[in-house]
Amino acid sequence: MHKSFNKSRLFVVFIVFISILTFYLTRIIYLQIFKSKDYSIIADNQHNILLQIEPQRGDIYDRNLRKMAIDCKVDSVYAVPIEMPGSDKGEIAANLSRLLDLNEDMILARLNQEKSFVWIKREVDKDTSERIEDLNLKSVRLLKEHKRFYPNGPLASHLIGFTGIDDTGLEGIELLYDGYLRGTPGWRWTVRDAKRRDIISEDVKFIPPSDGLSVVLTIDEAMQHIAENSLDEVFKKYKAKAASIIVMDPHNGDILALASRPSFNPNEFSTAGADLYRNRCVTDMYEPGSVFKVFTAACAIEEGLVDINQNFFCEDGEYRIAGRILHDHKPLGTLTFREVIEKSSNIGVCKIAEIIGKERLYKFIKLFGFGELTGADIPGEIEGIVRRPSEWSAVSISSVPIGQEIAVTSMQLVTAVSAIANGGYLMKPRVVREVRDSGGNIIKSFDPAIVRQVISTETADIIKDIMKGVVESGTGGNARLEGYTTAGKTGTAQKVEAHGGYSHTKFVASFVGFAPAVDPRITILVTVDEPRPVYYGGSVAAPVFRDAARDILRYMKIEYDKPGGAVKL
Amino acid sequence: MKITKFLITLISITILTFMHTHQRIEAIKLSYSINEREAALHKLLDRRRELEYNVAKLKTPTHLEFKLAKEDIKLVLPERWQVFEAAGLREEGARKTRPLLLTAIMGLFSLESEARATPSIE
Numbered sequence: 001m002h003k004s005f006n007k008s009r010l011f012v013v014f015i016v017f018i019s020i021l022t023f024y025l026t027r028i029i030y031l032q033i034f035k036s037k038d039y040s041i042i043a044d045n046q047h048n049i050l051l052q053i054e055p056q057r058g059d060i061y062d063r064n065l066r067k068m069a070i071d072c073k074v075d076s077v078y079a080v081p082i083e084m085p086g087s088d089k090g091e092i093a094a095n096l097s098r099l100l101d102l103n104e105d106m107i108l109a110r111l112n113q114e115k116s117f118v119w120i121k122r123e124v125d126k127d128t129s130e131r132i133e134d135l136n137l138k139s140v141r142l143l144k145e146h147k148r149f150y151p152n153g154p155l156a157s158h159l160i161g162f163t164g165i166d167d168t169g170l171e172g173i174e175l176l177y178d179g180y181l182r183g184t185p186g187w188r189w190t191v192r193d194a195k196r197r198d199i200i201s202e203d204v205k206f207i208p209p210s211d212g213l214s215v216v217l218t219i220d221e222a223m224q225h226i227a228e229n230s231l232d233e234v235f236k237k238y239k240a241k242a243a244s245i246i247v248m249d250p251h252n253g254d255i256l257a258l259a260s261r262p263s264f265n266p267n268e269f270s271t272a273g274a275d276l277y278r279n280r281c282v283t284d285m286y287e288p289g290s291v292f293k294v295f296t297a298a299c300a301i302e303e304g305l306v307d308i309n310q311n312f313f314c315e316d317g318e319y320r321i322a323g324r325i326l327h328d329h330k331p332l333g334t335l336t337f338r339e340v341i342e343k344s345s346n347i348g349v350c351k352i353a354e355i356i357g358k359e360r361l362y363k364f365i366k367l368f369g370f371g372e373l374t375g376a377d378i379p380g381e382i383e384g385i386v387r388r389p390s391e392w393s394a395v396s397i398s399s400v401p402i403g404q405e406i407a408v409t410s411m412q413l414v415t416a417v418s419a420i421a422n423g424g425y426l427m428k429p430r431v432v433r434e435v436r437d438s439g440g441n442i443i444k445s446f447d448p449a450i451v452r453q454v455i456s457t458e459t460a461d462i463i464k465d466i467m468k469g470v471v472e473s474g475t476g477g478n479a480r481l482e483g484y485t486t487a488g489k490t491g492t493a494q495k496v497e498a499h500g501g502y503s504h505t506k507f508v509a510s511f512v513g514f515a516p517a518v519d520p521r522i523t524i525l526v527t528v529d530e531p532r533p534v535y536y537g538g539s540v541a542a543p544v545f546r547d548a549a550r551d552i553l554r555y556m557k558i559e560y561d562k563p564g565g566a567v568k569l
Numbered sequence: 570m571k572i573t574k575f576l577i578t579l580i581s582i583t584i585l586t587f588m589h590t591h592q593r594i595e596a597i598k599l600s601y602s603i604n605e606r607e608a609a610l611h612k613l614l615d616r617r618r619e620l621e622y623n624v625a626k627l628k629t630p631t632h633l634e635f636k637l638a639k640e641d642i643k644l645v646l647p648e649r650w651q652v653f654e655a656a657g658l659r660e661e662g663a664r665k666t667r668p669l670l671l672t673a674i675m676g677l678f679s680l681e682s683e684a685r686a687t688p689s690i691e
Contacts, residue, residue, distance in 0.1 A: 067625040073615045144615070151625035200600040225630035483649055560649065 049192050055183030056438070057146060057167050058212030060160055060174075062221040063254075063433060068160055069174070070149050071167070075129035075142040076122040081111050084139040092137060096120055099131050122165060123147050148174075154265045156224050158279040159217070159258050159378065159431065162266035170269075171277050173215060173432065176379050180435050180444075183212035213443055214436045218254040223247055223552050227257035230548040231526070235261040238531030238540055244281050244410050245544065247552065248523045250418035250514060252448035253427030255376070256522065256552075282374075282381040285407040286508050286529070289493025290344045290475075290537070292403030294463055295416065297341050299364035300352050302459040308466075310337050312348045319347040322394035326350055329492075341466045342474035344490065346402045353401035358389040361401060367454045368416040369426050370408050375451075376429035384408045403493060404502075414525040416454075417512045420463050421487075421520035424455040468517045478542035479513055481550055483560035487520075488513020488545065490537035495530070506530050511541035515549050516561040524549055 031039070060069035077100065084092065089111045097104035100121045110118045122145065124132070129142055148163040161172020169178035186209030191199045227245045235243045244260035260280040264272035278284075300306045317331030328345050340348030353361055365371065371386030385407040392400070399405040411429060419426045428449040435444040455463075467487035470476040475490045491510035494502035509528045514520040526541040526548075534540055626632060637644065 066628065067621065070618065070622050070625060072618045072622055149622050151622060152629045153631065155629070155631065197601060198604055199597055200603050222630055 047191050047193070049190055049198075051188045051190060051198075053186035053188060053209045054146060055185055055209040056211040057148065057163070057183060058181040058214040058438075060181075061214060061216045062219050062224070063217060063256075064220060065216065066221045067151055068156060068217065068221065070151065071146050072149055073144040074123045074125070074147045075132075076145045077120040077124060077129075077132055078141060078143055079111055079118050079120055080116055080139045080141070081113055081118060082116050084111060092140065095135060095137075096132075096140065099128060099135075100124065148266075150266045152221065153267060154263050155221070155228060156219060156257075156259065157263055157266045158260050158277070158281070159219065159255075160266065161277075161379075162269045172279070172379065173217065173377070176377055177215050177432065177435075180213040180215060184210040186210070211438050214438070215432055216434045216436060218249075218256065218430050218433050219258065220256050222555055224257040224259065226551045226555065227524075227548050228259045230544045230551075231259055231261055233547075234526070234528055234531070234540060234544045238528060238534060240528045240532075241530040242280055242284070243526075243528045244284075245527075245548065246281055246410055246414045246525045247548065248414050248418050248429065250421035250427070250520050250523045253415070253418070253430045254433070254448070255429055255431050258431075278380060279378055281410040282376060282378045283409075285382060285384045285409050286527070287406060287493045287496065288403040288408050288413055288510065289491040289508065290346075290403060291413065291417075291489045291491035291510055291512050292406070292408075293341055293344065293349045293401065294420065294467060294489050295364065295368050296349055296353055296356070296361065296401040297337070297466060298368075298420065298455050298459060298463050299356055299361055300337075301462050302364070302455045303356065303360060305355050306337050306352060308337050308462060311335070312337065312340055312345075312351050314340070314345045314347040317347070319350065319398075321350065321398045324395045324398065326398050338466050338469060341489070342469040344470075344475050346398075349401050350398040353397055356401075358392055358397055358400075361397075362386070362389045364454075365400075365406070367426070367452065368419065369451065370406065370412055370416065374409075374411050374415050374429050376411055377431045377446075378411070381411065382409060384412060403491065410525055410527050413510075413512060414523055417489075417514065417525065418523040419454050420460050420467070421514040421523050422460075423457040424453050424460040426451040426454050464517055464520075467513065471513065471517075475536075475538045476511065476513065476542050478538055479511060479545045479549075481515055481546055481553070483562050484515045484549070484553055484558070485517035485561055486513055486515045486546075486549070487517035488542070490542060492535060492537045507535035509535050509537040509540040511537050511545045513545055513549070515553060516558065518561055521556060521558055522549065522552055524552075 057071040059067055059071065062068055077096070079092075081089075089108060093104050093108040093111055096102065096107050100107075102121060107120060110120065120140070132140065132142060146167045148167060150157070150160065150162070157172075159172055161174035161176075162170055163174050164170045167182070169175040169181065174181065187205070187207045189205040193199060227247055231243055231245045234240070240261070242261060245257065246255065247257035248255055258279075258281055262276055264276040269277070301308070311334050313334050314328060314332040316333060317328045319326045326346055328347050332343060332345050332348070335343060335345060335348055337348075337352070339345075340352065365386055370384060372383055373381050387396075387405070392405075396405055415426065415429055428451050430446060430448055432446055434442050434446065437443050464487050467489055468485060470490070471479050471486045471488050476486075476488045479486055479488050479490075489512055491508070491512070493508045493510070494504070495506040495508060497503050497506075507530065509531050510526060512523070512525040514523040524545050526544040528540050528544075531540045
């Protein structure tokens with residue numbers, strides 16, 4: 001009896017163990033065979049990570065390879081809500097709100113999301129990121145992101161533009177050359193351990209990133225600074241609505257400086273209104289007024305229709321044509337062709353245009369590039385307005401030659417005057433000189449391009465001489481440079497009112513010129529929109545030209561060419 | 570005999586297994602080390618970019634103007650009467666760009682100025 005009792009107990013224990021063993025065996029078989037695929041996928045997702053490696057955005061340089069835009073890494077703050085204990089979220093939100101100057105409820109709402117990644121604030125400064133690190137929060141971390149910085153602040157902001165939060169170009173060169181600048185991201189298929197450390201030896205695949213290419217502009221940082229300083233003075237002094245300046249090398253079309261006002265700081269572009277972003281040198285058109293007379297004169301000389309010493313009676317300041325009375329700024333009698341331009345007689349130019357005829361005049365207007373894009377690498381460029389002769393009215397022959405009934409951009413105007421300065425060749429404005437890789441090797445070069453020859457060298461020389469006269473004895477006296485011969489033309493154009501007709505209170509004052517006149521090295525156009533109380537081009541814009549040209553020519557170390565310059569031993 | 574062979578095979582396999590495992594562990598340790606150095610390298614490169622930005626900012630015309638104004642340093646461009654072009658400087662420049670052999674030959678025939686001021690040793 002004792003033996004059978006022991007055997008039965010043993011049997012019970014045996015059954016219990018067999019049951020437990022069977023249970024575990026079944027579980028193992030279930031996990032290893034039936035569920036193996038599912039758990040492999042989960043393990044794979046946890047350990048095998050596909051990482052995108054962001055490329056470095058290319059820099060932007062001026063013509064002397066001084067940095068105008070540079071990419072640096074800054075910290076962005078993110079949180080991992082699923083790792084965060086629910087009871088801590090309120091306190092964390094409060095701390096972050098204080099440090100990051102953000103709304104606490106907004107932060108809390110993000111922390112309450114069932115996600116493994118939420119942005120809290122992007123691109124914070126170094127002090128803020130250090131304070132976040134000091135908080136020592138496991139589920140609030142910092143991630144390095146690329147951010148664009150502009151060392152010169154607002155200098156050349158309209159030309160360079162700016163990038164957005166994801167380092168994508170939004171305006172200017174940053175936008176137009178985004179394809180070169182942005183680079184190509186790389187990829188790494190890597191294995192991570194339980195502590196989220198990469199195990200490089202287990203890397204399956206690695207495609208390195210291709211950093212962005214750098215863009216070298218034609219502008220010179222120092223000349224840009226000189227031009228913008230001069231522009232700031234006139235903008236503030238005459239309480240203008242807007243102003244712009246372009247400095248161009250007439251021989252190759254290089255834009256050495258380009259600025260407009262009002263302006264903005266690309267480091268803080270989000271605080272500026274969108275209206276400030278536009279580059280008025282190419283996006284705004286206006287009636288050029290008297291500066292346009294030089295092109296009418298060029299047409300007359302080129303076509304051999306007038307002699308430079310030919311006389312024109314300027315009707316003592318009042319000329320009736322096609323039912324309209326055309327006025328000069330003061331009564332003028334008989335003037336030579338040269339004097340008509342020097343003294344900027346509307347009546348004199350109108351009579352010259354009557355000799356030229358509208359078809360020929362229109363042809364030359366188009367040859368000089370008006371009514372078409374210049375091709376400058378600046379986004380938002382417009383063509384302006386040049387009506388065909390068939391659309392001209394009877395009075396148009398008295399308006400168009402003096403720069404009315406025609407709308408041009410500053411870029412078109414400076415390019416056309418440069419054609420006179422360089423002997424008759426219309427150049428394509430060049431803003432970008434070349435593209436380089438991170439090693440400094442030139443990948444692509446943008447060479448100067450001649451669009452066409454507009455006038456002969458002889459005609460250009462005659463017009464240059466006349467424009468010299470404008471400065472020496474005409475309306476452009478305030479543009480006179482000491483030590484350098486200067487040529488130019490003033491413009492004082494009435495603005496068109498919204499309801500039609502010309503305003504008597506709103507003007508566009510301009511001056512366009514080049515120096516030295518004999519061998520021009522720079523062409524400068526200054527345009528001031530609605531200056532007050534003074535509005536004449538000779539009074540408002542010409543001094544800006546003088547100040548900018550003086551400093552730029554000295555910076556370029558151009559020798560004086562006026563007689564009685566440097567004394568030689 | 571058979572048992573001896575079996576034991577030798579077993580020990581060999583065990584040793585090879587240990588060696589393989591050791592190498593895998595060393596590779597992983599090396600990965601961690603490379604990771605750390607990569608992170609340090611990236612940190613240094615980022616710091617370099619920051620310094621490049623700082624240098625660029627310090628060299629901007631606006632900043633230089635500000636510093637000059639702050640230090641009350643007044644720079645003025647020379648007036649025309651203050652600029653003299655010395656003829657000798659042109660010759661000096663030409664001399665520097667001339668090939669050495671040509672300079673020596675010209676020296677033999679005294680084709681350049683003989684008197685040349687040199688700074689006093691005192």
